[in-house]
Amino acid sequence: MTKPLNIGVIGCGFMGRTHSNAYNRVSNFFTTEYKPVLKAVCARSADSVKAFADQWGYESVETDWRKLIARDDIDAVDICTPNNLHKELAIACAEAGKMILCEKPLAMNVEEGEEMCAAVEKAGVANTVWYNYRRVPAVTLAKQLIDEGKLGRIFHYRANFLQDWTIAEDLPQGGAALWRLDAAAAGSGVTGDLLAHCIDTAIWLNGGVTNVNAMTETFIKQRKHNLTGKVEPVGIDDACAFLCRFDNGSLGLFESTRYARGHKALYTFEINGEHASIKWDLHDLHRLEYFEHRDEGRLRGWRSIHVTDGDHPYMKQWWVPGLQIGYEHTFVHQVADFLEGLASGTPVSPTFREALETQKICDAVLASAKSGQWTDVG
Amino acid sequence: MTKPLNIGVIGCGFMGRTHSNAYNRVSNFFTTEYKPVLKAVCARSADSVKAFADQWGYESVETDWRKLIARDDIDAVDICTPNNLHKELAIACAEAGKMILCEKPLAMNVEEGEEMCAAVEKAGVANTVWYNYRRVPAVTLAKQLIDEGKLGRIFHYRANFLQDWTIAEDLPQGGAALWRLDAAAAGSGVTGDLLAHCIDTAIWLNGGVTNVNAMTETFIKQRKHNLTGKVEPVGIDDACAFLCRFDNGSLGLFESTRYARGHKALYTFEINGEHASIKWDLHDLHRLEYFEHRDEGRLRGWRSIHVTDGDHPYMKQWWVPGLQIGYEHTFVHQVADFLEGLASGTPVSPTFREALETQKICDAVLASAKSGQWTDVG
């Protein structure tokens, strides 16, 4: 017997699409007790929310999120809005007893995040944050290898998230399409948007971060603002890099920018351990590079693992060896795990509380960039 | 106003899954006048067809393909059976006035293919063959570049399709999962299964083939047969390689095998032209390698194009630059093009008649391997 899980999605931008797709597809590929039902989608514009609902097959629409949250026929709310609305929505959902799937980053800052955690924990509702890259099969495989001890002691962790889409000086900021460039809506620039992904993966794979030392830069100091129509100062960080020390004694080096010509969405990480090393990048997300020092000396080399076999994480559900999946599948995997967690009563990682750790590091990074000092993580 | 297109699928193996997924997803990403409806699926086993229908959302099931074809509420039939059934089914469909989407290769041989072409042309029904790799965005981009003359005169075309899944001697042949190893069901081995893909792409990109000179091998001479339970001779080609001359004067070199340790589904092609060259492989299907001789001398090099931008074929419908799609999307693209063809009244390539060209080359290859002679293509 399968059980419906009625979903209400708030926000129908890019993330609204990736999540809708995930709900639509999960039951074709994963066998779960709960099955998501696209009950309702909510956005301010009646026209666009109607079009979105038609395209994705939602049963109904709302233009006021309060109404959506108030509906009895909604079990779980998916928050796909800009960051500055996460807190208010999440707390309202929790108070209404709804499960919550919230886009990353969790909040605008640690203070907001703490309130959100308190709310969901008080309400006892299932909650998760969409740090989807954990569920790239190659990344999940990396997690398996580290947990099994294949790398031994870890010495180094380095990660980049490089893009190049904001180099043009005449690109405006703000509004529906470009809220990520508007500090009021986004909270920060690459730190919350891109480094948050790198940090989430890092602490999942390598444990907590002790302290950080960061540098940020805003290369283009002012841009026309889409909401005001005026040229206004740019409040976000265009680039951010930081050094850190992990609790396990390893050293970390992180960098993100939207000014790295030639890279569209190049999230990469590399981990160097005593016995083995791992590399991964988002531009070829179906591969994991693995170096095993215990291989015979003459024959040591970085292995390019095509992570498409039945014994690779999640891959048994898809096609046959050699046939790659892509970006959107990471969201399907997160939904599948969330549904499984519901059935078994296990929280699905990252919960709000776990995602708060990433928020703490992001806040420390921004504080360090401002002070020029090593900064302890909350 | 959208119009439903009622689909009936025959066969629920691997290709049944890829096609079902394509019908399910196309309307979330492509705006088409016709929208596929999963009306019915048919397979011999009532249990497994029921389970398949539940998983993919089919409205009904059949266990006798004749009944499916006879139904008035079916507009188009999708043939996903082993090759030895294509002809009978396709002709029955044509006679019933159904549109047909037929898995590749078209037929067991040219004679069957000719009958099938005659039937669909006589009936005047829309028809296409699932040579899905044409619709990998990187491959479609290659087609654009060649058609625009960017390569100039073509000198060389080479393609491989390398796998390694049949090396174990104790792998049996025949039956539901392994019909591709059974000559009675498949017609041939790697020639019809893998080289057919290479040939379809080649003639699409580089025009017709004049003559061929081939070599085949069956490395493991006998295997247990799943249907008889006895060890029986293996009738298929495990490996096939051939030289050829294209009508445009270029030279071709093709190879396929299931004994290339380390390659799961490595379909690769490379085209060398006077001004530019192109390379592609299925293991990193979202990339196209391009060499442009007209670049400044010091700065010439193979460009690794990450085919994920909005101006790349099909990619505007998916995510944002840098985020890759995978194998299954090629089928979605073929459905989208088929639906668009219906609306505009344009046949969608490859039609049965076009796929017959590939069949002719496959037949010539197998004949040449037998005779040891250069063999003209039909």
Add this chain to the structure above:
Amino acid sequence: MTKPLNIGVIGCGFMGRTHSNAYNRVSNFFTTEYKPVLKAVCARSADSVKAFADQWGYESVETDWRKLIARDDIDAVDICTPNNLHKELAIACAEAGKMILCEKPLAMNVEEGEEMCAAVEKAGVANTVWYNYRRVPAVTLAKQLIDEGKLGRIFHYRANFLQDWTIAEDLPQGGAALWRLDAAAAGSGVTGDLLAHCIDTAIWLNGGVTNVNAMTETFIKQRKHNLTGKVEPVGIDDACAFLCRFDNGSLGLFESTRYARGHKALYTFEINGEHASIKWDLHDLHRLEYFEHRDEGRLRGWRSIHVTDGDHPYMKQWWVPGLQIGYEHTFVHQVADFLEGLASGTPVSPTFREALETQKICDAVLASAKSGQWTDVG
């Protein structure tokens, strides 16, 4: 005590340079009983041979090869002339009791090669042919792995040698710089120049070839001839591809061309065995790609081995791990092995007799291309 080995080189073109460099450098890196002394170099033009001798440190010059061969102070003659002179020179050397190091290919054809073998064997002089790519450390490592049985039964061998330097129609043929385009001087085109390398490596790694089936093409039919000043027919093969069967039952596929835009000197080979596969290419000659099926399933992948460690062939003599060597070092290795062979009395592979095998295959390839038939190897 070291012993001098007095070298006389005939020809001071490109190969004269690579060999001179090898003689000059070997004693800095390899400890051998014999040490080469650059006694004399010979070429027709007194001016250019003098300049060459100055640049490389030869003690004397000759303009008549007969005089060089007649000199008592020459122990070994190195033949670096165009192919059409190999036979006459080698036989004269043998009759004069000189050791011979002859550029590849051995001869213009098998008949010449047979005479040369007979001459050196009758004279009992040390002899070798400069198939230098055997001594790329990565290629020698491949040989070790195959000989140790790491690949198990071999199923496939494929090799390419792709260049793009003759695509321009106004490139002339013949004369000092372009004798490789002149059939009278070179004997054949890519077959003797490039495929000969591929074949030499192949039979060294994978054993003898039984029969071949080839196709050749001359894309540009006539070119101005530097010696006559007239436009004349082009007699060489611009491109050649062939299928073959090895004596061990494996299938071979070889291709060479000078019309593959984007490839300067891309010699590649790949070998697929039951347990492991190997790939190598000349454009990154310091790497060997290795796939080991016996690795743990989840972690199988092509290993990119950076062949620069002390336990890799020849590398202990050079720098430290991670620091690559290049093209010219292959000649140094061949000289080192030749000197060691002299000291130990062991012939150094490939001898004339061994290189004759490559010649036989080249002749069979050219004959097959002409007849269109499968052709047995000598």
Add this chain to the structure above:
Amino acid sequence: MTKPLNIGVIGCGFMGRTHSNAYNRVSNFFTTEYKPVLKAVCARSADSVKAFADQWGYESVETDWRKLIARDDIDAVDICTPNNLHKELAIACAEAGKMILCEKPLAMNVEEGEEMCAAVEKAGVANTVWYNYRRVPAVTLAKQLIDEGKLGRIFHYRANFLQDWTIAEDLPQGGAALWRLDAAAAGSGVTGDLLAHCIDTAIWLNGGVTNVNAMTETFIKQRKHNLTGKVEPVGIDDACAFLCRFDNGSLGLFESTRYARGHKALYTFEINGEHASIKWDLHDLHRLEYFEHRDEGRLRGWRSIHVTDGDHPYMKQWWVPGLQIGYEHTFVHQVADFLEGLASGTPVSPTFREALETQKICDAVLASAKSGQWTDVG
């Protein structure tokens, strides 16, 4: 008319070999007025210096460097000793009026470096420091492109130098082979040994560094010392990473370690500019990766340039397109440029004064790592 340049080398370790090779080879490949003569080599051990002289063809040996410097028949002294001797030797050479070629890093610290600069400038002797990686053809090509403005405004510079040879806990420190692990001989660990290379290239390509913020780590705190035989604290930095700002406003990120399993000598850098980006790594030093945003949109991609053509820096002197050179050639290029500088009267970069800039940054890095503060560069 060529003029001899009599060289005296002090030190016959790894760098003694690379420099000796460079002096030996330069005249075979480069036409220069001055030609180096291997006049004398000096080391403490009479036996080993004699063996070294024999292997490389030095005319004489010394065991006291004062004697070597005092000889009238020495024009130029090459300092290949551990870092702690650079200052004393260089000043003595300058006072004796000898030209100086000094191994990198220039000195143990800025104070020493200042004294050395003062000495050579007062003496007016030609001087250079062996930052050899500038003269990898691909790196020199990068310099050309930047100087031509092909990248436009620079946003980011990042460089790594990753090794893995000191991970074993039982590796000792100090003595002839392992002086790089002994702070007394080396001054610092990876900072002076490896980051100094990265910094030299960076300031050559991207201009001066304003300030830095660094982190160092010594993973293995004590090791047996080869000179004392006792377990002693390790004084060097095993790993060092730093953030920096360049004078041109771009951001820098540098990291070096000897604990990056899987990397032997992976020096990499990447530069992101407004119009184009560049990447290079030492493990494939004959390639430059180049991304040109002004390419047609559909066809943008990282170009892998095989830097082996006649129009690439230095390459006309070597072989033919497609045939790669290696590590040692960088030293040959530096000698060739030094000889040309002598003839033309132009100082050869980097001079002591230029190398002092790198020293200043290294000192600032080490100071910042100690203080935890952003530190201005000298």
